[in-house]
Amino acid sequence: MEKTAISVKASKIELNKVKGNALLIGLLKDKLTLSGELKKLDEEYGGIISSYIKNNHFKAEKGETRSVFVNRNIKNLVLVGLGEEEKYNLDVLLNAIADASKKFRDNGTENFSLCLDSFKNKFKEEDVVEKIVLSALIGLYKFTEFKTKDNGKIRQIKQITIITNSNKNFDNEVKYASVVANAVNKTRDLVNMPPNVATPEYMADYAKELAKKSGLKCIVFDEKQIEGMKMGCFINVAKGSINKPRLVILEYYGNDKKQKPIAIVGKGITFDSGGLNLKPYPYILNMKDDKGGAVAAMHIIEACYKLKFPLNLIAIMPFCENMPSGSSFRPDDVLTAHNGMTVEIKNTDAEGRLILADALSYAAEMKPQAIIDIATLTGASLIALGYIGTPFLTTNEKLREKIKNASEKSLEKVWEFPLWQEYEENIKSDVADLKHISEESDAGVIIGATFLKNFVNEIPWAHIDIGTTVWSKADKGVLTKGATGVTARLMMEMLREWK
Secondary structure: OOOOOOEEEEEEOOHHHOOEEEEEEEEOOOOOOOOHHHHHHHHHOOOHHHHHHHOOOOOOOOOOEEEEEOOOOEEEEEEEEOOOHHHOOHHHHHHHHHHHHHHHHHOOOOEEEEEHHHHHOOOOHHHHHHHHHHHHHHHOOOOOOOOOOOHHHOOOOOEEEEEEOOOOOOHHHHHHHHHHHHHHHHHHHHHHOOOOOOOHHHHHHHHHHHHHHHOOEEEEEOHHHHHHOOOHHHHHHHOOOOOOOEEEEEEEEOOOOOOOOEEEEEOEEEEEOOOOOOOOOOOOOOHHHHHHHHHHHHHHHHHHHHOOOOOEEEEEEEEEEEOOOOOOOOOOOEEEOOOOOEEEOOOOOOOHHHHHHHHHHHHHHOOOOEEEEEEOOOOOOHHHHOOOOEEEEEOOHHHHHHHHHHHHHHOOOEEEOOOOHHHHHHHOOOOOOEEOOOOOOOOHHHHHHHHHHHHOOOOOEEEEEOOOOOEEOOOOOOOOOEEOOOOHHHHHHHHHOOO
């Protein structure tokens, strides 16, 4: 599934000496004046940019673009509106670059340059370079694995050059952004992969190959071993399918092995039919995305290896299908989790928290510094956050701050939900230690996390529920229709600064 890499570099060169198909220039609505090298370029090109501005052919509204054919060293000057200066932020930059990159590709442009100074404004050059690279590479993503017609006509950008007049070396920023974008896009590829292909065994084989290429340690447990490990919740969810479960562990050691690792646990339901509580149409569609948390975890740890982060990391990924059959688990069943707790089943379509319960218990036995789970657990945050923000819950103040700081820097939006003790009443069972869902339909995200909290002991823990943000219906900015690769940017930013 590897795609042809897009070459991205930052070069110090005078604007009037830049050659190529197009030069991208960002302009603010309330600062439509040219200065420095842009003014010099405009004069050399006969005042064509200032003329467009003067005649109101370009007003620099946010999202506005205007291509000016000049047929010099550069064939086209492309003006991009950034809106009002007061409202200009890195989010605006991210989407402006992504949208412009898509237009270049769709118009058949194979290489383009952009003027760093025109996008910088009040931000540090390093931050702007990083976001430009990230947004272009993520924005240009397309899933074409199963397209068989006109493959030779699929258009691709081959080269992006960031033009700067600075003496700084931006190699580190370009490398970081390229590795993170690759993690996002590989996550998208694998989440988009259909369930008849991406079975639990396929996912395990993919992880083995990834580990072989990167030097990570990979351990795979099959169904007999999972049962022998007394993972009663996980194995029972898997029993309804002919495709047998796999528990995949990836390990990265970037520090002394005596240092406690950070554990990332990802939910890996490769297809969720709902089980005996079968999902109706159209809710059964796109249930291939129910493996999004595990797939993200896999590529996060790979990216940490590539960037040689000075920490130890373990990714724990239970993969299985949730299918209806004569051997499926049932409502009213009582299952015994890996940590010995008994769980009363109320609905087989709340299976994700069951496989996570065993995976979290397994992670807790390793006594890590922290456990972070990523899961398409519910869609219950839709009313509060829509498809924009991802809810998280945590038991630890330091983790809370790490996630919030990472959100601000990565531009992946998160919002904390509470873990108040009152919610614990909702998962008390008459016949077992716990029931896995509340019999009420409210506070779904919180109830899910309240259940999971029982399996992490006293280890600092955070739960990130990507149920509403794993998939996009829009093709705008850094988003394309399909899998989003959500949490890869967030987690990489947090692990980058982990102390």
